[in-house]
Amino acid sequence: MIFLRSLFFITFLAIFTIVQFFFIILSLPFLSYKNRTKFIVLWSLVYIKAVKIICGVNYEIQGEENIPDDNILIISNHQSDFETVLLLMMFQPQATVIKQELLKIPFYGWAFKLINPIAIDRSKKSAALKQIITEGSKRLRDGSWVVIFPEGTRQKPEDRSSFNAGGAMLGVKSGFPILPIAHNSGKICPRKSFLKKPGTISFIVGKPIETSGRKVKDVNNEVESWIHHQLDKLDESNP
Numbered sequence: 001m002i003f004l005r006s007l008f009f010i011t012f013l014a015i016f017t018i019v020q021f022f023f024i025i026l027s028l029p030f031l032s033y034k035n036r037t038k039f040i041v042l043w044s045l046v047y048i049k050a051v052k053i054i055c056g057v058n059y060e061i062q063g064e065e066n067i068p069d070d071n072i073l074i075i076s077n078h079q080s081d082f083e084t085v086l087l088l089m090m091f092q093p094q095a096t097v098i099k100q101e102l103l104k105i106p107f108y109g110w111a112f113k114l115i116n117p118i119a120i121d122r123s124k125k126s127a128a129l130k131q132i133i134t135e136g137s138k139r140l141r142d143g144s145w146v147v148i149f150p151e152g153t154r155q156k157p158e159d160r161s162s163f164n165a166g167g168a169m170l171g172v173k174s175g176f177p178i179l180p181i182a183h184n185s186g187k188i189c190p191r192k193s194f195l196k197k198p199g200t201i202s203f204i205v206g207k208p209i210e211t212s213g214r215k216v217k218d219v220n221n222e223v224e225s226w227i228h229h230q231l232d233k234l235d236e237s238n239p
Contacts, residue, residue: 152164
């Protein structure tokens with residue numbers, strides 16, 4: 001049943017993505033950046049609603065009171081596609097740091113490109129870091145939330161990989177605080193699989209972490225320790 005529901009969801013999402021992409025392309029000459037983002041938010045909302053109805057995937061958020069009114073930098077662990085979609089829906093306007101290869105995915109990547117993510121070439125580490133700092137700082141100053149997944153790729157729920165320091169460096173260089181977010185999406189939406197298991201994904205939003213005047217290493221360690229600690233707590237309560 002999980003297989004059939006997951007297959008139906010993927011089929012539905014693919015059809016919806018293709019139809020919406022062509023609608024966006026036809027409307028592109030008349031769409032401002034703000035209106036283009038509304039289409040992406042709509043896509044995210046449809047994803048979240050459809051995966052709940054079809055596959056029984058729900059989510060809960062603890063610590064919503066910690067989300068500030070003004071945009072800041074968001075750092076989250078990465079286990080599946082679900083958190084990418086949910087955060088895209090929750091925080092707008094948004095600039096997500098992604099690998100360039102994602103923009104080559106038919107329809108999904110092409111549509112993502114329309115909202116100007118910070119697409120980096122991970123094979124060129126020095127240039128990628130400079131791009132994150134330069135573009136990320138500008139987006140933050142311009143009023144966008146910037147989202148970074150510092151592990152670089154999706155992890156298994158039990159993995160505790162070290163965080164790349166790019167997010168912490170962006171926080172320190174820009175002076176913007178970091179909003180840490182931890183979740184266990186990989187238990188419901190396993191990486192490298194299209195299967196979506198019924199259940200509830202838990203998200204924990206921490207208090208903003210100040211970065212101004214601090215060392216990058218200290219900020220990175222604090223963010224990493226907080227997220228890993230929350231993941232350990234989620235594992236204990238959701239074995």
